[in-house]
Amino acid sequence: MTTATDLRGHDRVRLGYVGCGMMAQSVHLPNFSSIPGCELVALAEVRQDLGRKVQARYRIPRLYRDHRELAADPQVNAVGLSAAWALQGEIARECLAAGKHVFMEKPMAISVAQGERILAASRETGARLMVGYMKQYDAGNLLVRDTIAGWRATGEAGEVTFARNHGFGGDWTAGIDVRVETSDEPMPPSPTEENLPEWLPSESGRAYVGYLQQYTHNVNLLRFLLDAGNEASVRDVDLDPDGYTGVVILDLDGVRATLETGSLRYHRWDEHTQVYFERGWVHTWAPPLLQRNTVAEVEVYRSDAEGLSGRHTLTRPIPEPRWSWAYRREAEHFIECLRTGQSFASSGEDTLTDVRVFEEIYRRWLSIG
Numbered sequence: 168m169t170t171a172t173d174l175r176g177h178d179r180v181r182l183g184y185v186g187c188g189m190m191a192q193s194v195h196l197p198n199f200s201s202i203p204g205c206e207l208v209a210l211a212e213v214r215q216d217l218g219r220k221v222q223a224r225y226r227i228p229r230l231y232r233d234h235r236e237l238a239a240d241p242q243v244n245a246v247g248l249s250a251a252w253a254l255q256g257e258i259a260r261e262c263l264a265a266g267k268h269v270f271m272e273k274p275m276a277i278s279v280a281q282g283e284r285i286l287a288a289s290r291e292t293g294a295r296l297m298v299g300y301m302k303q304y305d306a307g308n309l310l311v312r313d314t315i316a317g318w319r320a321t322g323e324a325g326e327v328t329f330a331r332n333h334g335f336g337g338d339w340t341a342g343i344d345v346r347v348e349t350s351d352e353p354m355p356p357s358p359t360e361e362n363l364p365e366w367l368p369s370e371s372g373r374a375y376v377g378y379l380q381q382y383t384h385n386v387n388l389l390r391f392l393l394d395a396g397n398e399a400s401v402r403d404v405d406l407d408p409d410g411y412t413g414v415v416i417l418d419l420d421g422v423r424a425t426l427e428t429g430s431l432r433y434h435r436w437d438e439h440t441q442v443y444f445e446r447g448w449v450h451t452w453a454p455p456l457l458q459r460n461t462v463a464e465v466e467v468y469r470s471d472a473e474g475l476s477g478r479h480t481l482t483r484p485i486p487e488p489r490w491s492w493a494y495r496r497e498a499e500h501f502i503e504c505l506r507t508g509q510s511f512a513s514s515g516e517d518t519l520t521d522v523r524v525f526e527e528i529y530r531r532w533l534s535i536g
Contacts, residue, residue, distance in 0.1 A: 169266035171294035172244045175508040182502075183209035183267075185234045185248035185258055187221040190272065193345040193457065195247055198498040200225050205502045211237035217350035224348065234258045238265035245269070245505060247498075251357035252380045253277050256285055259296065263288040268295045270501045274383045275518050277376055278364040279526055282519045289515060296515035297501050302388045302453070303512050304496035306486035307463025308440075311451045312392050314467060315442055318449075324469060325445025330393060330424035332385045332440045337433030341455035364526050366535055374410035379525045382428055385438070386417070387513070387521050392442060395420040397520045401527040415528055446470050460490045 174180055182205055184196060200207045211231040212218030222230045231237040238246065238261060245268040248258050256276040259269045263285065275298045276282035289296050302308055318324040363372050390399055398420035406413035406428075415426040431437050438453040447469040454461040465484055471477035497513075504511050530536075 169264075169292060171266040171268060171292050173293075173508075174244060174268070174505040177506055179204050179206050180245050180502050180505050181206050181208045181242055182245050182247055183207075183211065183231075183237045183240065183243035184227075185211045185237060185246060185262070186250045186255075187212040187214070187217050187348070188249060189347055190249045192221060192347045193343070194494045195249060195498065196221070196225055198495045199247055199502075202495075202499055202502055204506060205498075209237050209240055209243050213355045214350050214352035216352055217348060220348040220350070234262060238262045238267055243267060245501075247501075248272070251354075251359075252376055253281075253359040253362045254355070254357040256281050256362065257358060260285045260288045263292060263294040263296060266292045266294050268505055270297050270299065270498070272299045273387075273518070274298075274379055274522060275515055276522050277359070277362050277379060279519065279523050280364070281362045282515075282522050286515055286519065295505070295511065297504070297511040298513050298515055298518040299494075299497055300384060300387045300391075300513040300518065301456075301493040301497045302384055302463075303391050304500060305453075305463045305493035306488055306491050306496075307451050307465050308388065308392065308493075310465050310484060310486045311440075311442070311449050311463075312394075314449050314465075315392055316394065318444060318447070324447040327393070327422050327442060327444055329443040330389055330419065330422055330441070331427065332389050332424070333427040333438065334382060334385050335427075335429045335431040335433065335437040336381075337431055337435055337437045337455075339436055339456040341435075341458035343457045343459070345457075364529075367529065368533070371410065371529070371533060375525075375529050378411050378428070378529075379522070381411075382426065383518075383521045383525065385426060385428075385440075386524055387518060388440060389417070389419055389424050389426070390520065392440065393419050393422055393424070395422070396517075399520055399524050401524065401531055404528055404531045406532050410529070410532065417524070456494075459492045459495075462486045462489060462491060462493075 209229040247270040249272040402416040412429040436455040441450045450466040452464040
């Protein structure tokens with residue numbers, strides 16, 4: 168067994184990256200390659216022509232044919248990866264088993280069983296896993312979370328009564344002009360079927376994975392804002408036959424919360440989250456995901472105990488740092504935590520809860536006990 172390297176106090180993290188797709192090239196490689204304390208030393212890509220192009224662009228010293236070769240490199244002590252939704256969990260598990268700390272895209276797994284295998288590998292070697300829920304690192308969402316926590320601590324706005332997340336999507340790239348290297352080489356196969364929940368009918372697999380990968384961000388954000396931890400369960404599900412469009416009612420540590428899902432040809436990004444108290448609410452709007460240095464917008468409403476006859480305020484506080492990008496902040500967090508030993512905000516252990524919730528949603532929708 169290979170034990171993970173304790174990187175506390177190290178001047179730099181030697182990172183290898185697995186995958187050269189669109190998200191790697193437009194988000195993760197630019198971010199990790201420019202973070203002080205992070206040295207991008209290796210790249211793995213089964214599409215070797217594409218790999219060579221990306222290697223040259225970022226001047227990465229070593230290119231490997233797959234993640235196993237990269238994980239065997241003793242100079243690599245942490246791995247970032249983005250791959251197909253089912254495949255990336257297996258890559259993460261094998262890298263953790265090789266003693267490499269791992270940053271991976273969401274979702275961490277497409278079933279609780281796969282997630283538990285991933286975490287078992289982490290425990291065995293001591294390698295740490297962080298999942299890229301970048302919404303937790305958005306300055307606007309952090310302001311919302313702190314406002315909610317403050318109101319709860321003081322009781323100044325009464326009790327939390329309701330929460331909702333609405334996500335109908337739209338233009339998530341914001342017209343960003345990023346040169347992405349391409350190749351005619353075929354994509355590698357993704358081991359989806361064997362990693363789906365055992366109870367899930369095969370004909371529902373594609374819809375389930377699509378729903379999970381899109382809305383795992385949203386459930387995770389609701390849990391984060393409400394500090395619900397693992398206290399999350401499903402009260403009711405009303406989805407259309409597509410297994411994607413509809414409403415889910417959750418119980419998040421005693422707070423009723425709705426998840427409103429669907430698709431829309433929108434010129435921006437149609438996603439917002441609102442948490443209601445007896446005497447106020449906090450509302451946040453997500454920016455298009457690839458729009459850099461733009462934080463979530465925040466609105467705060469308060470009324471006093473006298474109701475309509477009293478004093479009411481509506482403010483639009485400016486999050487700090489106001490010009491920042493959640494994707495870069497999550498990458499900085501990964502490197503900082505490895506070098507300081509502090510806990511990841513979006514650890515694998517925490518985000519397994521999101522996978523469990525989505526299994527519960529689909530069980531209830533399909534009426535499978």
